[in-house]
Amino acid sequence: MSLKQKITDDMKAAMRSGDTKQRDTIRLLQAAIKQREVDERIVLDDAAVIAVIEKMLKQRRDSIAQYEAALRNDLADKEKDEVAILSAYMPQALNDAEIDTLIAEAISATGAKNMQDMGKVMALLKSRLAGRADMAKVSILIKEKISA
Structure with a gap:
């Protein structure tokens, strides 16, 4: 079953x-998926749907930080609920090891030796880690390993 079909089934169940x-x-998620499909005139596969979900999760996390800074816990709680629901559609996260x-x-596959080679490493990892790891954290880890 495709991810889009699972989302549709979950919508019906809800x-x-x-x-x-x-x-x-889920309606917000379906609208975002449909918007991207219409804009790009394509049918999204599971990887593209995961990218849409990642973007929505990032937006929600940013909103939570802003709402909490403004002491609007009611709005922050609503965003946290949305994060929990959207996270259920993400693939299993990888552990640090x-x-x-x-x-x-x-790093060994690309032969990266310095910071100029970081882009090659990130490009290789982006497809492997999509939806399974925080790419900002991965970037920091790569910098530590290359500069060491």
């Missing part, structure tokens, strides 16, 4: 059960 939080969040192993493999 509507039947009366779960308004999940229903509304697995990420370190993949970084070491990518």
Whole structure:
């Protein structure tokens, strides 16, 4: 079953059960997917759907930080609920040891020796780690390994 089909099935289940939080969040997700499909005139595959979800999660996390800074915990809680629902569609996250192993493999595969080679390493890892690791954290780890 494709990810889009799972999202559609979950939407139907949320509507039947009366779960308004999940229903509304899935509607937002479906709208974002449809918008991207219309804009680019393509049908999104699972990897592209994951990219849409990642973008939505990043937006929600940024909003949470801003709402908490403004002492708007009611709005922050709503965003946290959306993060929890959206996170269920993401692939299983990798642990730190697995990420370190993949970084070491990518550095040796590209022959990276200094910071100028970081782009090659990131390009190789981006497809392997999409949706499974925080790329900002990966970038920091790569910098540490290359500069060491």
